[in-house]
Amino acid sequence: MNVWRSLRRDGWALAGAVVVVLFVLAALFAPLITGVVGQNPYTYHLSTLDGSGAPKGFGGGISAQHPFGVEPLTGRDLFAIVVYGSQVSIAVGIAASVVSVLLGALVGLVSGYFGGWTDRIVSRVVDVMLGFPSLIFMIALTAIVAASFPRPALIVLVIGFFGWPAVARVIRGQVLTLKRRTFVVASEAMGAGPGHVLLTQLLPNVFSTLLVYAAILVPASIGTEAALSFLGVGVPPPTPSWGRSIGDAVAWFSTDPAYLVFPGAALFLVTLGFNVFGDGLRDALDPRVSRRGSHRRRTAPVPTEELV
Amino acid sequence: MTGTNAQDEAVLSVADLSIAFGQDEADRVVHSVGLDLRAGRVLALVGESGSGKSVTAMSVLGLLPPTAAVTGSIRLEGRELLGADASTLREVRGGRIGTVFQEPGSAFDPVYSIGDQIAEALAAHGRRRSRAETAERIVELLTSVGLREPERIARSFPHELSGGQLQRAMIAMAISCDPVALIADEPTTALDVTVQAGILDLIRALRDTRGTAVLLITHDMGVVADLADDVLVLRAGEVVERGPVQQVLTAPQHPYTKALLASVPSLAALRAVPRPGAASGAAAAAPTDRAVAVLDHASVTYRRRGAVVRAVDDVSISVDAGRVVGLVGESGSGKSTVGRALLGLVPVSGGRATVAGVELAGAGRGRRRAVRRRIGTVFQDPASSLNPRNTVGWSIAEPLQLAGRLDRAKRADRVARLLDDVQLPRDFAGRYPHELSGGQRQRVAIARALALDPDLLVADEPTSALDVSVQAAVLQLLKDLQARLGFACLFISHDLAVVRELASTVVVLREGRVVEQGPAEQVLTAPADPYTARLLAAAPVADPAAQAERREAWRQLEEVR
Numbered sequence: 099m100n101v102w103r104s105l106r107r108d109g110w111a112l113a114g115a116v117v118v119v120l121f122v123l124a125a126l127f128a129p130l131i132t133g134v135v136g137q138n139p140y141t142y143h144l145s146t147l148d149g150s151g152a153p154k155g156f157g158g159g160i161s162a163q164h165p166f167g168v169e170p171l172t173g174r175d176l177f178a179i180v181v182y183g184s185q186v187s188i189a190v191g192i193a194a195s196v197v198s199v200l201l202g203a204l205v206g207l208v209s210g211y212f213g214g215w216t217d218r219i220v221s222r223v224v225d226v227m228l229g230f231p232s233l234i235f236m237i238a239l240t241a242i243v244a245a246s247f248p249r250p251a252l253i254v255l256v257i258g259f260f261g262w263p264a265v266a267r268v269i270r271g272q273v274l275t276l277k278r279r280t281f282v283v284a285s286e287a288m289g290a291g292p293g294h295v296l297l298t299q300l301l302p303n304v305f306s307t308l309l310v311y312a313a314i315l316v317p318a319s320i321g322t323e324a325a326l327s328f329l330g331v332g333v334p335p336p337t338p339s340w341g342r343s344i345g346d347a348v349a350w351f352s353t354d355p356a357y358l359v360f361p362g363a364a365l366f367l368v369t370l371g372f373n374v375f376g377d378g379l380r381d382a383l384d385p386r387v388s389r390r391g392s393h394r395r396r397t398a399p400v401p402t403e404e405l406v
Numbered sequence: 407m408t409g410t411n412a413q414d415e416a417v418l419s420v421a422d423l424s425i426a427f428g429q430d431e432a433d434r435v436v437h438s439v440g441l442d443l444r445a446g447r448v449l450a451l452v453g454e455s456g457s458g459k460s461v462t463a464m465s466v467l468g469l470l471p472p473t474a475a476v477t478g479s480i481r482l483e484g485r486e487l488l489g490a491d492a493s494t495l496r497e498v499r500g501g502r503i504g505t506v507f508q509e510p511g512s513a514f515d516p517v518y519s520i521g522d523q524i525a526e527a528l529a530a531h532g533r534r535r536s537r538a539e540t541a542e543r544i545v546e547l548l549t550s551v552g553l554r555e556p557e558r559i560a561r562s563f564p565h566e567l568s569g570g571q572l573q574r575a576m577i578a579m580a581i582s583c584d585p586v587a588l589i590a591d592e593p594t595t596a597l598d599v600t601v602q603a604g605i606l607d608l609i610r611a612l613r614d615t616r617g618t619a620v621l622l623i624t625h626d627m628g629v630v631a632d633l634a635d636d637v638l639v640l641r642a643g644e645v646v647e648r649g650p651v652q653q654v655l656t657a658p659q660h661p662y663t664k665a666l667l668a669s670v671p672s673l674a675a676l677r678a679v680p681r682p683g684a685a686s687g688a689a690a691a692a693p694t695d696r697a698v699a700v701l702d703h704a705s706v707t708y709r710r711r712g713a714v715v716r717a718v719d720d721v722s723i724s725v726d727a728g729r730v731v732g733l734v735g736e737s738g739s740g741k742s743t744v745g746r747a748l749l750g751l752v753p754v755s756g757g758r759a760t761v762a763g764v765e766l767a768g769a770g771r772g773r774r775r776a777v778r779r780r781i782g783t784v785f786q787d788p789a790s791s792l793n794p795r796n797t798v799g800w801s802i803a804e805p806l807q808l809a810g811r812l813d814r815a816k817r818a819d820r821v822a823r824l825l826d827d828v829q830l831p832r833d834f835a836g837r838y839p840h841e842l843s844g845g846q847r848q849r850v851a852i853a854r855a856l857a858l859d860p861d862l863l864v865a866d867e868p869t870s871a872l873d874v875s876v877q878a879a880v881l882q883l884l885k886d887l888q889a890r891l892g893f894a895c896l897f898i899s900h901d902l903a904v905v906r907e908l909a910s911t912v913v914v915l916r917e918g919r920v921v922e923q924g925p926a927e928q929v930l931t932a933p934a935d936p937y938t939a940r941l942l943a944a945a946p947v948a949d950p951a952a953q954a955e956r957r958e959a960w961r962q963l964e965e966v967r
């Protein structure tokens with residue numbers, strides 16, 4: 099497929115994809131990777147700390163056993179924390195974007211295709227949602243909901259719920275133009291019901307937009323999860339989370355700057371990776387960007403003469 | 407050259423022109439084309455899509471994208487244009503060579519008035535003028551292209567004018583600096599025939615009164631017969647035939663020209679005078695019990711900015727089983743709306759619409775959907791009537807899937823047989839629409855329409871987006887399938903000659919009303935209504951002598967009007 103071909107030619111997208119794949123692998127094989135250096139994110143190493151609780155030695159206690167140093171006060175291995183932290187970030191990021199994209203696609207397709215009152219009501223709801231102070235609402239919600247409700251699932255739902263309006267609005271716009279295209283009218287003229295038109299005619303044509311949105315929503319969701327954990331309403335300790343480590347590290351910055359650097363760099367790299375990859379994907383899927391000049395003419399149909 | 411006044415110096419002389427979009431020999435789209443444009447003569451550059459006719463014309467103006475490699479020589483009044491610097495080319499464009507484009511609606515900038523845009527063209531070339539002088543010149547130009555109320559036109563914005571008015575204004579702009587040559591790229595293709603006849607008359611007048619040399623680019627042999635003095639036939643970037651119009655159109659030498667002319671649908675000679683006392687032509691024959699689709703005093707209205715617009719007004723049509731009814735009209739006549747009303751896609755507000763014995767207005771949603779499955783539809787633009795994300799086989803099987811009659815294996819089998827019916831190879835089922843040519847796509851659309859053995863086929867301008875040779879093949883296919891399968895067909899078209907090929911009955915629509923209906927031979931040779939007569943007279947035929955007669959007839963009808 100020429101999407102892959104143009105993605106491969108885009109150096110930035112390729113680099114982004116490599117970064118993303120590395121982090122996903124790290125998340126999947128976290129126990130294996132940390133096992134190699136013989137560490138886990140839960141064991142305390144108080145011997146690595148000095149009297150004030152700060153890590154002993156250079157760069158927050160970097161050593162052969164602790165490649166990224168250790169956590170102040172507890173002495174837990176920071177490398178293990180960062181590697182395990184990618185599990186929460188990536189799982190929450192992907193799950194939340196899937197929720198957003200599914201909701202957004204459903205709402206956008208339905209409101210764009212049916213129009214009328216459905217569309218008017220949905221569009222107003224989208225306007226309200228987009229203007230909503232979502233972070234404050236999320237903090238309030240995570241504080242109110244009973245502790246027995248699994249925290250990661252709640253975060254996925256909350257982030258996903260605030261991501262769909264943007265997707266819905268874009269999909270609705272595309273559907274508005276698509277539904278006037280002749281192939282949709284032709285399908286209706288054949289006696290197709292709304293379900294058939296939505297699933298077989300419209301959905302395949304907005305699918306590339308959904309893919310791009312998913313790729314761009316993942317880093318945004320990862321960022322939101324980190325922000326919630328930073329504010330202390332994310333996943334509960336002791337589950338490692340970059341956001342919480344960054345939140346803790348702020349207080350230690352003057353004595354142990356390395357504690358901020360490693361989780362921060364991980365968060366930065368993974369969001370940048372996803373964003374750059376998403377950009378590349380959008381360019382690859384957009385015919386106006388990818389097919390230019392002679393390339394386009396080469397792929398033009400070659401009509402067989404006797405079959406005109 | 408073959409022109410009678412060959413001794414005259416050519417205004418524009420193109421020699422050994424080759425154009426390539428890339429390095430390879432295969433990327434070459436124009437192969438050593440030569441042509442001479444002489445003052446007071448019209449040279450027609452004829453060819454089907456992809457023949458390189460527009461590229462050739464744009465190369466004269468230096469308006470090709472930078473990826474194009476142009477070699478050869480283009481001389482205007484003895485000056486070489488190929489490789490000339492930007493300021494020379496700017497002086498030539500609009501100054502020495504005027505250009506008229508196909509789509510007048512998009513050739514004008516929508517945010518400026520017509521007058522402003524002509525003033526801009528005047529300011530770009532020629533001497534400085536005062537404001538009053540400019541205004542005076544604009545009015546003079548607009549008057550010279552036959553526009554009434556030139557002051558109002560100058561003040562108008564493009565969306566306030568009709569296609570014909572815009573094209574006249576475009577011509578006024580093209581001649582604003584008294585160019586020696588005019589390039590008209592499909593100047594009438596986007597216009598209705600009656601408007602086209604007027605525009606062609608105007609270009610002819612410019613040639614005669616101003617001695618302008620005209621390079622006319624067209625695919626329409628009727629337009630060539632009407633306007634051209636000399637013809638150059640292009641095929642895949644190569645000149646296959648050239649000569650005076652009479653010779654090329656009546657005694658073509660090259661097999662390609664012969665085939666091209668043979669595929670042009672023709673109109674019979676016209677008895678232009680409306681039959682006296684036969685004005686009852688608009689009355690419909692009472693629907694028989696063989697009628698598959700009936701519109702009985704049907705109206706379709708819709709609201710536009712609060713006002714009620716009648717797109718279809720009190721129309722009665724009946725399509726009998728096994729018959730083809732041609733529905734003819736110009737743009738805005740409501741002919742497509744009639745088709746959509748029969749499909750139940752737009753509601754009928756007055757009267758009745760009945761298909762296969764089911765009245766659409768009274769039927770519930772499920773019943774309406776069931777009726778639609780007994781109607782096949784072919785739309786105008788094959789590029790957009792197939793879903794680009796699905797394979798051809800999927801599209802053809804879609805109605806079968808919707809009807810839920812056959813399982814997967816039987817569907818595939820039916821698709822294969824339908825592909826045989828429309829004379830496409832069976833392995834096309836796995837291809838995507840963008841891998842097919844326009845004619846092939848239209849065949850796929852026909853296969854899809856016939857998948858459920860419909861009682862009625864609604865074909866809305868099925869060939870107007872196709873080249874003539876492709877059109878002829880598709881029409882023949884429709885004719886054969888109709889004869890074999892015996893479905894009733896409502897054939898909607900703006901082209902009277904195309905309708906004549908297929909239809910046994912013809913209905914003429916104008917502004918949502920039926921002005922005439924009856925047997926095809928009668929309506930198309932001896933029309934009862936003056937509007938039908940004008941429509942017929944305005945449609946050009948591909949024979950210069952016959953076309954001259956038709957033109958005369960058209961002029962007379964216009965005067966009577």
